[in-house]
Amino acid sequence: MKNTSTRDKLIDTGAELIAQHGYNATGINAVLNSCGVPKGSFYHYFSSKEDFGLAVIERFADDYAVGLKALLEDESVTPLERLQRYFARGRDYMQTCNHETGCLIGNLGQELSGQSDVFRDALNTVFQRWEQHFVACLQAAQAQGAVSPRADVQALASFILSGWEGAILRAKTLKSVTPMEQFESILFEYVLVDTVARQSA
Amino acid sequence: MKNTSTRDKLIDTGAELIAQHGYNATGINAVLNSCGVPKGSFYHYFSSKEDFGLAVIERFADDYAVGLKALLEDESVTPLERLQRYFARGRDYMQTCNHETGCLIGNLGQELSGQSDVFRDALNTVFQRWEQHFVACLQAAQAQGAVSPRADVQALASFILSGWEGAILRAKTLKSVTPMEQFESILFEYVLVDTVARQSA
Numbered sequence: 460m461k462n463t464s465t466r467d468k469l470i471d472t473g474a475e476l477i478a479q480h481g482y483n484a485t486g487i488n489a490v491l492n493s494c495g496v497p498k499g500s501f502y503h504y505f506s507s508k509e510d511f512g513l514a515v516i517e518r519f520a521d522d523y524a525v526g527l528k529a530l531l532e533d534e535s536v537t538p539l540e541r542l543q544r545y546f547a548r549g550r551d552y553m554q555t556c557n558h559e560t561g562c563l564i565g566n567l568g569q570e571l572s573g574q575s576d577v578f579r580d581a582l583n584t585v586f587q588r589w590e591q592h593f594v595a596c597l598q599a600a601q602a603q604g605a606v607s608p609r610a611d612v613q614a615l616a617s618f619i620l621s622g623w624e625g626a627i628l629r630a631k632t633l634k635s636v637t638p639m640e641q642f643e644s645i646l647f648e649y650v651l652v653d654t655v656a657r658q659s660a
Numbered sequence: 661m662k663n664t665s666t667r668d669k670l671i672d673t674g675a676e677l678i679a680q681h682g683y684n685a686t687g688i689n690a691v692l693n694s695c696g697v698p699k700g701s702f703y704h705y706f707s708s709k710e711d712f713g714l715a716v717i718e719r720f721a722d723d724y725a726v727g728l729k730a731l732l733e734d735e736s737v738t739p740l741e742r743l744q745r746y747f748a749r750g751r752d753y754m755q756t757c758n759h760e761t762g763c764l765i766g767n768l769g770q771e772l773s774g775q776s777d778v779f780r781d782a783l784n785t786v787f788q789r790w791e792q793h794f795v796a797c798l799q800a801a802q803a804q805g806a807v808s809p810r811a812d813v814q815a816l817a818s819f820i821l822s823g824w825e826g827a828i829l830r831a832k833t834l835k836s837v838t839p840m841e842q843f844e845s846i847l848f849e850y851v852l853v854d855t856v857a858r859q860s861a
Binding site: 560 | 815
């Protein structure tokens with residue numbers, strides 16, 4: 460039976476090093492050294508570096524989805540307030556990581572999409588899963604009359620995810636969450652709050 | 661006197677390899693081999709790999725700014741049409757590069773912002789310069805009454821740049837320009853076209 464705690468340790472350390480240096484620049488040896496696992500052990504847990512990279516993506520995406528779902532399905536607040544809490548949480552995280560790591564899936568999407576269809580597919584699937592959480596939240600807002608019934612929630616969800624990922628990138632280069640604040644403020648000023656008012660005008 | 665054509669060749673090849681593989685994974689030897697320049701020559705032109713990376717960023721940013729300026733200051737069409745042409749040009753480019761390379765500045769921003777303040781500053785300066793072209797275009801739209809005089813064009817420009825960079829990232833992982841189309845369509849449906857109508861309502 461495989462020792463899952465060693466596997467977990469490799470994945471967690473890998474996620475940390477990949478977030479800091481990128482996938483290509485993170486060697487298997489650096490991961491092993493960093494968590495004190497003997498060199499020979501790696502292939503006991505993973506068939507290749509790619510297999511390891513996919514496990515890191517899966518772990519990060521699953522963990523992230525748990526938080527995303529909890530925030531966007533929290534029925535104690537309105538659907539649009541859930542989105543605001545999600546954005547606030549994202550800004551808190553960016554400040555915690557000193558605006559350095561940002562979104563691991565976004566980082567790997569930039570780095571690997573053009574290099575590997577296996578990674579591209581895996582990362583795209585993660586984005587599409589996240590997008591569906593936004594779709595569900597926007598549908599809940601529609602059901603409550605906070606978003607127009609005629610709004611294309613799928614396109615809106617794609618717009619929000621793209622804009623948020625881009626704002627995270629800008630927050631990294633600016634070393635400030637201002638682009639994330641500006642994204643949210645314009646989104647709520649123009650796109651979300653007024654969809655009913657505008658479309659019924 | 662330095663041979664500028666060899667320097668140019670190194671920069672152009674470097675830009676191509678960095679766009680494909682990232683900065684960390686692009687070795688100086690690979691650049692030299694790829695353009696047939698002898699190994700000893702590199703330090704004749706650049707003091708370090710970082711110096712070389714900064715020259716690649718500067719070249720790409722300058723070339724890109726020329727096209728951006730030409731599109732966004734083209735007085736033969738309205739300011740909002742200029743933005744639409746810019747977005748169309750971006751989608752054409754993504755199709756030309758098979759959705760693989762995307763935006764070199766965005767890629768390096770993701771990869772290097774957390775690793776090096778020198779690169780972060782250089783990339784942030786590029787983004788800020790680009791953003792000012794959007795500001796000028798939005799101000800021209802305001803002057804013609806197509807955008808409300810009360811709209812915060814600086815925040816709108818930041819929103820557009822973030823959203824567009826994020827849409828390019830999503831286009832890479834999806835291998836399709838659909839996220840770029842969705843970004844433009846929501847931007848014009850909610851944010852730009854209606855600013856006058858909404859704010860005077």
